[in-house]
Amino acid sequence: MANIRIDHIYKRYGKDKHPVVKDFNLEIRDKEFIVFVGPSGCGKSTMLRMIAGLEDITEGEIYIDDQLVNHLPPKDRDISMVFQNYALYPNMSVFENIAFGLRMRKLPKYEIELAVKKASRILEIESYLHRKPRQLSGGQRQRVAIGRAIVRNPKLFLMDEPLSNLDAKLRVAMRMEIIKLHQSLETTFIYVTHDQVEAMTMADRIVVMKEGVIQQIDTPERIYTLPSNTFVASFIGSPQINLISGRIQENALGGLEFLTSRLRIAIHESNAELLRKHGQVNRQVLLGIRPENISLEALFSDAVVTGTYRFTELMGADRFIYLDIGQDQLLTARVSPSVRFEPGDKVRLGIDSLKMLFFHPDTGVRFAD
C-alpha cells in the first residue's frame, strides 16, 4: 500500500553531461499498476532502480508514502524487486531463496515457514521447494523470483522486464498470473517492459518514455486512441499506425480536407474545429490513422483512399494489407482474413474519419483540445 511521488528526477552517469533520465514527474496512487514502456536504452530500468534505491539520484526527489526516500537504503524502503535474469541465489534452495528476505529481517522460524508455504502455494511452486535454482526451468525460476518478492508483503513491487526471458506462450500465461497477483495482493506495482502488449494488457496507467523523457502518462485506452505525439502513436499498436504527410485545405463547402498529391480525404467536423483552433488551415500536417480504422466498406463516402495493393500479412483472425498510396508511402489496413487481392490491384478503402489524428509535422505533437 503506497503512494509514490516522483518529483523532477534527473539522472546523469558519472561526469556525463547528457542525462539518461530527464525531468521525470509522476504520482502513483495506492494499488495502481504502472508500466514504464519505451525502446531499449530509454532509461526505464534506470528510473526503476532509482525508486528501488539501487542507483543514486542526481537531482529531484522520490517520496514513498510522503516519506522522502532519496537517501534511504533499499532495504528500508519496504519494496521488493523482480529482475529480468531472476537473480536467484544459486547456492540456496528454492525455500531458502524465498525465505532469505525474512531471515534477514530476523522473523521467527515458524513465521518464515508459514510465509514461504503461503507464497509457494499461490505460485504453485510447493513441489520443488527443496531444489536448487539450476534444477528449475525458466518459468519455474521466474515463479520463485516472484515468490521471493511477494513473501515479504512489501508496499511496492518493482519488476524489470520479468517475462522477457520466457517463451511466448509462457509469457502470456505469466502475464495473466501477474495481473491476478496484483488484484489479490492490492499493492502498488511498477513494471518495466519494452513490450507494448504487456504494457497494454497489464497497466492501469502507462508511462511511455523516449530517451529519458516521459512522452505520455495515461490509461492504455487513451494512450492508444489519443497518443500525445507520433512517437507514442507509432510505439504502441501493431502493425504501426499509418502516418501520412499532407496539407489541410478548405473545400468548396466550407469544410476541411486533407490533401496529398494522390489523396483527398474529407475531415470530420470535430477534427476540423480542432485544426482551425490550432491554425493549421493551409499548413502541412501528419495524419495518423490506425489500420483497424481503415476498411473495405466506406463509412463516410468522402473519406476514401485508393491505392495499389502490394502485399499482405495474415495474423490469424486478421489480415493486414499494404497499399502503395504514392510518395513512397505504404498504407496498412486491417481487413477480414478471407479477402484476397493480386499485387497491382487497385483497392478502395474507407477511412473512419472520426478516428483521424493530426500531428505537427516537425514536433510530432498531436493537435489536441
Add this chain to the structure above:
Amino acid sequence: MRLRFSLSRISFVVLMLLFAAFMLLPIVFIISHAFKPYDELFVYPPEFLVKHPTTQNFVELMQVTSNSLIPLSRYLFNSIVVSALTVVLSTIISAMCGYALAKHPFPGRQLVFSTIVLMLMFAPEVVQIPRYLVVSRLGLMNTYPGHILPLLALPVGVFLLKQFMEQIPNSLLEAARIDGATEFGLFLKIAVPVCMPAVATVAILAFQGSWSNLETSAYFMQDDDMKTFPFFLSTLTSNLANNVARQGAAAVATLIVLLPNLVFFILLQRKVIDTMAHSGIK
C-alpha cells in the same frame, strides 16, 4: 554412428587415463621410495617401484628424531597452528580483497589490482630482505605471527577470487540488498558461497604455501621450539647429497611432508574440480 561415438569416447578415456597415470608418477615414486630398503635406494639405474617393501626407513626416522632435544610433537604442533591460521586468514583476506576489487568501484581500484598482479611476478627471493626487516622491526621474531604474517598476502588468491567474483551478476547482490542483507551479509551469504570452488582452491594454495614453507623457520625463528615440522625434517636430511647415511629417513620425511598436502587436496577436491569445469555463474 553409436559405435563410432562410443569408440571415440573410449579412446578419449584411455588417453586421459594414461595422462592421469603419468601425472601420478611422482607421487607413486615418493610413496614407493619411502618403503625401499637401503640396497634398493642406491641401485643404479634407479628402480621405480619398490621390490621388497620395508618399514625400516620409518624406524630410522623415529630413531633420528628421538635423539633431538625437542620432541617431535612440538614441531608438529607448530606446523598445524601455523598452517591452520595461515589458511584461514589468508583465504579470508584474499576473498575480502577480491570482493572489494570486483564489486566495489572505488578510486584507484585499477592501480591496486595492477600492483597485486605485479607481485605475482616477483620471485620469493626478492622479498626476502624486506620481509626480514618487517618481521624483525615488528618484533615478531620467534613468534607465531612471524610465521604467519609473511604468508598472509596471497596475490594468486586475490587474483583468482577477484576474477571469480566479477562473474557474480550484480542483480544477485542487488536482490540480496533489497532483501535486507548488509554489506557484510552480501559478502558472507552470497559472494563467498557462490565462489566456493575458488575459495577452496585458494585454501589449498595457501595450505601448500604454508605447510611446506621452510623460509620462516629458517630466517625468523632462532628458537628451536618455534620451528616447524617440515623444517625440522629438512634439517635432518640436508647435506645428504653424497651421503649414504639417513637416505632412508630422508625418503620417509619427503613422504610425510607430502601427505598432508595430498589429504587437504582430496578433502577439497570436489570444489576445486568445479573451479576448473565451471568458469562462470549463470
